[in-house]
Amino acid sequence: MHVHKYERWWMLFGTCMLVVFLTIIGVAAFLDNINPPSGMQRIDPTRVAQTPPFDSPGLHKRADGTYEAYYVAQVFSFTPATLTVPAGSRVTFYVTSSDVVHGFFIPNTAINMMAIPGWVNEQTHTFDRPGEYLLLCHEYCGIGHQNMFAKIEVR
Numbered sequence: 001m002h003v004h005k006y007e008r009w010w011m012l013f014g015t016c017m018l019v020v021f022l023t024i025i026g027v028a029a030f031l032d033n034i035n036p037p038s039g040m041q042r043i044d045p046t047r048v049a050q051t052p053p054f055d056s057p058g059l060h061k062r063a064d065g066t067y068e069a070y071y072v073a074q075v076f077s078f079t080p081a082t083l084t085v086p087a088g089s090r091v092t093f094y095v096t097s098s099d100v101v102h103g104f105f106i107p108n109t110a111i112n113m114m115a116i117p118g119w120v121n122e123q124t125h126t127f128d129r130p131g132e133y134l135l136l137c138h139e140y141c142g143i144g145h146q147n148m149f150a151k152i153e154v155r
Ligand SMILES: [Cu+2]
Pocket: 102, 103, 137, 138, 139, 140, 141, 142, 145, 146, 148
């Protein structure tokens, strides 16, 4: 079978691009630890305020010295609005929504989740650099969406 040389170059180009894309995905998934959030934990969205631990949202210290941060997203705010985290601490964020789908995004970290009514999503980040981090809703959730943000202070 004869394959024209341009056809061979094009097949080689396509194969190389496939390898490049799979390498980028592999590096992001395994080296940068960027993975889809688990979303395996359920919660009754009508009873979020009465369901522990979301009845007291905020930062909770674990016995091993790491932290859990429980967040409730609702139109058009996050609870807690401000979180103070010690520098260098490893924080696992647990987030749910009590009304509609919201986003949960902290720029300059790998934290990027959806806050979905009925589900609890989680992701972990270590805050090595002190400073003020912005927590943004990046899923359009209604007329006040652009004002939906919170702050994380790392000291
Ligand atoms: Cu929003």
